[in-house]
Amino acid sequence: MEQKLDLNPTFNHLLVASKILDFKAESLETLTEERGWRNLSDMEKIKEIYNFVKDEIAFGYNSSDDISASQVLKDGYGQCNTKANLFMALLRGVGIPNRIHGFTIHKALQKGAITGIWYKMSPAFILHSWVEVLFQNEWYNLEGLILDQKYLNALQNKFQDCKETFCGYGAYTDQFQSPQIEWNMNDTYIQKKGIHHDFGLYNTPDEFYKSHQQELGVIKRWIYRYFIRHLMNNNVDKIRKG
Structure with a gap:
């Protein structure tokens, strides 16, 4: 049974679908029904969907940032921007308002995932985003879903001597061994x-990517899409497998 939304009209624009936020796609509708997310309290909706995107969508690099949420689900992996696409879409599909906050981040936090000449060729700053979710009239910054738990555990084990600040392999945090990545009515971060x-x-996200793109020319964009990201995903898989 479809739920009726009891929502302040001020936030209705943060529940709409878009080309990227295609929560009406069959695969997303099916997932939502199978998981029973519409039957949960709002807090449980956010927590269950957050944990799904964090841990059941592996950390990895998609073909581009502006792919649809249904494509991220089909890929089964994502990074900050693409996981945000899926997270936002699934939340909107169950009536939870959200928005995207856009940034650039230092490329240093990708070192290790990308290496050698490809790291040197990459732009100094890359596009980044996190999702801001409205719950009980409070906005929560949810960035901590980027790295799946299996990958993060393997990364912590590989660099177990590092107790505080760690930069690389998709993370940049001052609390490397115990980052705040679990949501319980709090902000979560892993790359902040x-x-x-x-x-x-x-x-x-459609509005964000209409205004901002990764600083890659046509040739570098092609090389990234068809070659570099596969190397990066191989490096990530090696870490995950220990």
């Missing part, structure tokens, strides 16, 4: 320390 420039808030 790498933020360079703040682009502000956008209603949808």
Whole structure:
């Protein structure tokens, strides 16, 4: 049974679908029904969907930032921007308002995932985003879903001597061994320390990517899409497998 939304009209624009936030796609509708997310309290909806995107969608690099949420689900992996696409779409599909906050981050936090000449060729700053979720009239910054738990555990084990600040392999945090990545009515972060420039808030990822793109030319963009990201995903898989 479809739920009726009891929502302040001020936030209705943060529940709409878009090309990227295609929560009406069959695969997302099916997932939502199978998981029973519409039957949960709002807090449980956020927590269950957050944990799904964090841990059941592996950390990895998709073909581009502006792919649809249904494509992220089909890929089965994602990074900060693409996981945000899926997270936002699933939340909107169950009536939880959200928005995207755009940034750039230092490329140093990707070192290890990308290496050698490809790291040197990559732009100094790369696009980044996190999702801001409205719950009980409070906004929560939820960035901590980028790294799946299996990958993070393997990374912590590989660098177990590091207790505080760690930068690389998709993380940049001052609390490497115990980052705040679980949601319980709190902000969550795993890359926040790498933020360079703040682009502000956008209603949808579509609006954000219409204004901002990764600083890659046509040739570098092609090389990334068909070659580099696969190397990066191989490096990530090696870490995950220990």
